[in-house]
Amino acid sequence: MTSSAHSAPATAAGYADVVDLETYPIDDLDGPEGRALVESCRSQLEETGVCTLPGFVRDEAITEMIRIAEDLIPRAWRSDQRHTIYFEPVDAEVDPGHPRAHTVRSAKDGIAYDLIPADAPVRRMYESDDLTRFIAAVLGKTVLYRSADPLDAMQITAFHEGQELGWHFDNSEFSMTLMYQQPEAGGEFVYVPRLRSAEEENYEGVRRVLHEEDTASLRTLPSAPGTLAFFRGQHALHRVTEVQGETPRLNTVLTYGERPDMRLRDLTSELFYGRRSPAPDAR
Helix, strand or coil, X not given: CEEECCCCCCCHXXXXXXXXXXXXXXXCCCCHHHHHHHHHHXXXXXXXXXXXXXXXXXXXXXXXXXXXXXXXXXXXXXXEEEEECCCCCCCCCCCCCCHHHCEEEEEEEEECHHHCCCCCHHHHHHCCHHHHHHHHHHHCXXXXXXXXXXXXXXXXXXXXXXXXXXXXXXXXXCEEEEXXXXXXXXXXXXXXXXXXXXXXXXXXXXXXXXXXXXCCCCEECCCCCCCEEEECCCCCEEEECCCECCCCEEEEEECEXXXXXXXXXXXXXXXXXXXXXXXXXXX
């Protein structure tokens, strides 16, 4: 079962011009090709913690999303801050070289969901029940919902020259990203798979990555425009390297959860978008 707090087209009619349904038949998961797609994605995730689907979104839709992003960048919220890799306060009781005392820089421009036009190609795709069902099937979830947050459900992130996303672990079990545009240089999504687990924080291994003593474990996520990626970032340390050149790195994060009322906390909302999400009864 899947559902959403947003009204949305439930069939491929609403997004058939966006997704390459011949290669990725998310509109027919019960058919043999659909079942094979889900199994292939599950295998990738199980083996590496990552699943990438190149060309998932058609070139024409990507071109339109780049145009929309460029139009909206003047209204984006620009953030530039230091934080720990755990998004928690610095632990004053540990040695300065300990991962829980280590801070990194994150600087980016965030375009909130409520600014993205309702007919934008990827918004139509995100609001389809087919995509939600597909993601739930790959993740083995009985229930999955699109976010109810009017700012964070689907956003566009722009990294301009000198901006980056510092090393961190995600608080959520998984993330879904879609790449629109790569910069001239830099802007690579770098990660270390399975660096920690629910049972073992592996502080020494984390410390070695943070202090560049272990570069052999680093992996780079393929990020050609149109690529949809599943990523398990709760146990994989990851970052986006500093962007170089005039062309910004553009991508979207699609937000899902196992509760129908999932929303950002006010503090997080102000941090990411410069404002609080309107209360449900205020929309």
